[in-house]
Amino acid sequence: MAPVAPKSGDAIFASVDRVNAELFTLTYGAIVRQLLTDLEEVDEVNKQLDQMGYNIGVRLVDEFLAKSNVNRCVDFRETAEVIAKVGFKMFLGVTASVTNWDAEGTTCSIILEDNPLVDFVELPDTCQGLYYCNILSGVIRGALEMFLFPSPSGVNENRSHVAA
Amino acid sequence: MAAIYSLYIINKSGGLIFYKDYGSAGRMDTNDSLRLASLWHSMHAISQQLSPVSGCSGIELLQADTFDLHCFQSLTGTKFFVVCEPGTLHMENLLKHIYELYTDYVLKNPFYEMEMPIRCELFDINLAQAVQKDRVALLGR
Numbered sequence: 001m002a003p004v005a006p007k008s009g010d011a012i013f014a015s016v017d018r019v020n021a022e023l024f025t026l027t028y029g030a031i032v033r034q035l036l037t038d039l040e041e042v043d044e045v046n047k048q049l050d051q052m053g054y055n056i057g058v059r060l061v062d063e064f065l066a067k068s069n070v071n072r073c074v075d076f077r078e079t080a081e082v083i084a085k086v087g088f089k090m091f092l093g094v095t096a097s098v099t100n101w102d103a104e105g106t107t108c109s110i111i112l113e114d115n116p117l118v119d120f121v122e123l124p125d126t127c128q129g130l131y132y133c134n135i136l137s138g139v140i141r142g143a144l145e146m147f148l149f150p151s152p153s154g155v156n157e158n159r160s161h162v163a164a
Numbered sequence: 165m166a167a168i169y170s171l172y173i174i175n176k177s178g179g180l181i182f183y184k185d186y187g188s189a190g191r192m193d194t195n196d197s198l199r200l201a202s203l204w205h206s207m208h209a210i211s212q213q214l215s216p217v218s219g220c221s222g223i224e225l226l227q228a229d230t231f232d233l234h235c236f237q238s239l240t241g242t243k244f245f246v247v248c249e250p251g252t253l254h255m256e257n258l259l260k261h262i263y264e265l266y267t268d269y270v271l272k273n274p275f276y277e278m279e280m281p282i283r284c285e286l287f288d289i290n291l292a293q294a295v296q297k298d299r300v301a302l303l304g305r
Contacts, residue, residue: 062266062267062271065238066238066260147239
């Protein structure tokens with residue numbers, strides 16, 4: 001059987017059903033606000049967001065593989081590129097960039113210039129240390145773990161804080 | 165006339181999470197199907213080690229005189245394999261399609277527990293449609 005060529009993130013994003021971006025932003029905002037109300041501690045909320053993301057990631061990864069036909073990545077560099085270019089494009093409709101590689105090539109930063117989760121969001125001073133998009137780092141962690149690839153990923157930059 | 169005899173889905177630890185048979189040929193009781201699933205899981209893993217070519221991802225096709233067995237393994241370790249009549253065509257496409265149905269109706273169901281037996285009605289319905297469509301296409305040719 002001839003191997004099927006991997007699809008681009010754009011092509012897949014165009015072919016799936018989509019939802020209103022405002023609804024998505026509002027839903028995520030409601031989740032974070034509710035978690036802050038219920039848990040009160042910023043660290044707890046970060047942990048909870050990461051866990052929610054993890055549960056999404058373990059299920060999302062097969063969807064990603066089925067739709068994108070990517071082949072097994074040879075190293076972590078390629079993995080990061082695929083996540084940034086195909087994964088984020090396919091699910092959030094935005095392309096991320098990979099920078100900040102360390103000497104061994106084991107850590108990097110994935111930067112989202114345009115993040116639909118944080119449209120219109122400004123973090124108040126009372127929420128210092130809140131990783132608003134921590135769900136994304138959970139998703140990546142969950143997805144990579146399904147390849148027997150345990151990687152503790154952490155959100156370093158919080159774009160919404162910068163915007164404020 | 166069933167071109168497909170049965171379908172198995174195995175989780176990454178080798179446990180059978182889904183079994184469906186089509187037609188009386190090759191029908192198995194629960195214990196036998198569980199045994200076959202773990203047997204296949206082990207054989208699949210061994211074949212990766214035995215392969216003379218590096219980068220082998222395991223058995224894709226097993227041909228015997230009375231049946232063919234086509235296997236698809238996702239990169240996450242879930243295996244989908246179908247036992248069918250010898251010479252049945254397009255089983256790889258069917259398996260790929262079943263994988264997509266799995267990612268939709270099983271994984272996106274928040275009440276489905278990962279690695280557990282699949283009990284999702286929507287998956288059953290859509291799977292039946294996919295197999296039926298495949299059967300009709302084969303007969304039409």
